[in-house]
Amino acid sequence: MTKILGRRSLLATAICGLMSAGAVANDLALEEVLVTAEKRESSLQDTPISLLAFSNERLDRFGITDLADVAGLAPNVTITPFPNSRSSLVIFMRGVGNNDSQTTQDAAVGIYIDGVYVARSIGLGSDVADLERIEVLRGPQGTLYGRNTTGGAINLITAKPADEFGVSQKVSVGNRDYWQSLTKIESGKVGQFAGKFTYMESAHDGWVKNTGSGDNFGAEDKKAGRVAVRWDASEN
Structure with missing residues (x-):
């Protein structure tokens, strides 16, 4: 009886190992880009x-x-x-x-x-x-x-406008007083049209101190905006 139980345990362990290997193989599969x-x-x-x-x-x-x-x-x-x-x-x-x-x-x-x-x-x-x-x-x-x-x-x-309505906000911070704000607003598909508004603003301090007038060397202050409209004129 002990030998039979031991064999069953080894078989179950082997099956679990094969299932785990299959799951790992699926995770490591190359994503199509x-x-x-x-x-x-x-x-x-x-x-x-x-x-x-x-x-x-x-x-x-x-x-x-x-x-x-x-x-x-x-x-x-x-x-x-x-x-x-x-x-x-x-x-x-x-x-x-x-x-x-x-x-x-x-x-x-x-x-x-x-x-x-x-x-x-x-x-x-x-x-x-x-x-x-x-x-x-x-x-x-x-x-x-x-x-x-x-x-x-x-x-x-x-990025093209999506079919579904959505609003997202992302805020990032870092060293040298870095910060970034990214706002996305999706209108969703209305009839044959879909729209999207995106606004991004970021800034960070420089890495060389400017003892004179003006900002530190390497400092940046950026603003970017984009409005996109998609028109699905036909199924093709």
Whole structure:
């Protein structure tokens, strides 16, 4: 009798182990991420280019609210502000870029917001109130994106209005008197239309004390707002 009970216990333990292993395997399964890097919606794993995508969950986890926050998270990509203008960015990808912020100079890395090309580096450090995804395409992208993408391209895709009504408020605080407030208001779908309003405000003190007049060096005070309307003209 003791041997039978022992065998049953071992069998139950083995079954529980297999069930636990299956649950762990399901948790470790790769999440499918849809991207539009090739001007059409496809899976990240099936897109045959050097592509790095930051989903909405990763953007929220890393606290990414603008293009400058991607620096250090994408391999072979460096993004730094100009010394005399933190709102302008110097972007290099795989060693290719442009270190000049003059309006007469074309960029070597193309920046796109919802498919609209941003031709100059001035203002690239501005916050984008509500991002859904960021796609970093490394290497020449002239076939799909045209000129000024010798080093690569970066797509910033904003979040679209949802079908359900909702209101959310997020407040973050940190060192150097950092704080951020993000407000989202969803109208929900009314007929064929859905709307969304997003407002974000943030500020932090600098890291170098300015003994003269003006703010400390590196201090920032940002405000960003966005209104989006979605029109479902037909089922297609």
